[in-house]
Amino acid sequence: MTTTRPVQDSRAGRWVARHRFIAFVALAYAISWSLWLGAAAGGGQAFFLLGGLGPMAAAAIVTAVSGGSLIAWIRPVWRWRVPARWWAYALGLPALLYVVATLVLQGLGFPVDWSLGIERLPDYLGTLVFVLFLGGAMEEPGWRGFGLAVLQERYSPLRATIVLGLVWGVWHVPIYGPAGFVVPWVLAVFYTLLWNATHSVGLCILLHASFTPAQDHLLLMPRQDAYTAVLDTPDWVILGTYLAAAGVVVAMTRGRLGAGLPR
Numbered sequence: 561m562t563t564t565r566p567v568q569d570s571r572a573g574r575w576v577a578r579h580r581f582i583a584f585v586a587l588a589y590a591i592s593w594s595l596w597l598g599a600a601a602g603g604g605q606a607f608f609l610l611g612g613l614g615p616m617a618a619a620a621i622v623t624a625v626s627g628g629s630l631i632a633w634i635r636p637v638w639r640w641r642v643p644a645r646w647w648a649y650a651l652g653l654p655a656l657l658y659v660v661a662t663l664v665l666q667g668l669g670f671p672v673d674w675s676l677g678i679e680r681l682p683d684y685l686g687t688l689v690f691v692l693f694l695g696g697a698m699e700e701p702g703w704r705g706f707g708l709a710v711l712q713e714r715y716s717p718l719r720a721t722i723v724l725g726l727v728w729g730v731w732h733v734p735i736y737g738p739a740g741f742v743v744p745w746v747l748a749v750f751y752t753l754l755w756n757a758t759h760s761v762g763l764c765i766l767l768h769a770s771f772t773p774a775q776d777h778l779l780l781m782p783r784q785d786a787y788t789a790v791l792d793t794p795d796w797v798i799l800g801t802y803l804a805a806a807g808v809v810v811a812m813t814r815g816r817l818g819a820g821l822p823r
Contacts, residue, residue, distance in 0.1 A: 577626040581710045585727050587618035588702060596734050609694060615702025615731070623706065636705055639760040646758050650766040653750060654774035661801040662780045665794060671785050680777040687773035696768025703728050704751055705761040712756075717817040718810065721752040739791070743799065747771065749806040749817065756818030 576583045592614030599607035623633045666672040703724065711720035725748030729741030751764055779794060809817065 573625050573627075576622055580622050580626055581707060583625075584615075584618045584622045584702070584707055584710070587621055588614045589731060590614075591617055592731060593734055612695065612698040615699050615707070617702075619702040619706035633706060634701060636759055636761040637701055637765070638762060639758070640762050642758040642760050642763060646754060646760075646763055647766075649754060650763045651770055653767070654771040655778060657801050657805055658774050658778035658780075658798075660805075661794075661798050662778075664797050664801065665779075665781065668793070668797075670781060670794070672780055673782065674780055676780045676782075677778070680780075684773040684777045687776055688769050691772045692765060692769035695772060696765040700751075700761050700764040700768055704755045704764045708752060708755055712819070716815065717752055717756060717819045718815040721748050721817060724748055724752075743802065746799070746802045746806050749809050753809055753813065753818040756816075757821045 592611040595603075595607050595611035595614070599605070599611065619633065620630060622628075623630055662672055662674075707724050707727070708720060711724055714720075715723070722745075725745040726741065728748060729744035732740045732744055751767060754760075754763055754767055775798075779798070781794070
């Protein structure tokens with residue numbers, strides 16, 4: 561039984577069917593950036609939050625217009641029955657990376673305070689829950705559930721990750737500034753591994769929800785010492801940790817990033 565329906569008989573429908581990734585990116589940027597512009601112009605927090613829906617809305621529109629099945633596209637959001645090691649990966653990898661970054665900073669003589677881990681735990685959990693439903697939940701059905709899946713139909717996992725990571729990163733520029741694309745570009749490696757190993761958008765949402773509170777709360781230094789300027793030493797240590805870990809993942813998987821693993 562087929563899970564697709566005929567492409568809509570129109571010039572636009574045929575173009576979208578041939579250029580699904582380009583159409584997806586254009587729509588995601590148009591939806592998100594216009595809403596964020598509205599938020600900056602006085603639309604408030606509601607416009608800002610709605611902007612996060614851009615990737616998911618774009619994926620749904622392109623899927624429908626190109627003749628795909630919306631049910632088949634959204635189904636991986638609910639794919640939770642995966643090996644326990646991938647749950648541990650989604651929940652624990654960001655925290656582990658920040659343990660490494662904090663150890664490096666301690667070795668460099670920065671004022672690390674490990675007791676802050678307990679003090680910040682409520683904020684960490686609160687941010688995780690918030691992003692689980694209002695951050696990653698709005699992005700990942702688009703980025704991994706659609707964009708990555710489409711790119712990997714044509715390109716190798718590593719090449720697809722480089723392309724999607726750059727697109728995902730630049731999408732953040734209105735929020736984080738001109739250099740805001742760098743970190744998502746690097747982090748895309750970890751998401752591709754998880755997606756290819758599980759085909760679970762739900763687990764990618766959980767990884768997204770784990771990275772944000774780790775970035776906000778798990779650099780275990782007094783905040784006045786941790787973030788003294790843009791691109792200060794802690795920022796470079798965190799980026800270096802991300803790059804080193806991504807390099808290890810690429811090397812260990814020989815660039816396949818989980819493709820072909822049994823699920």
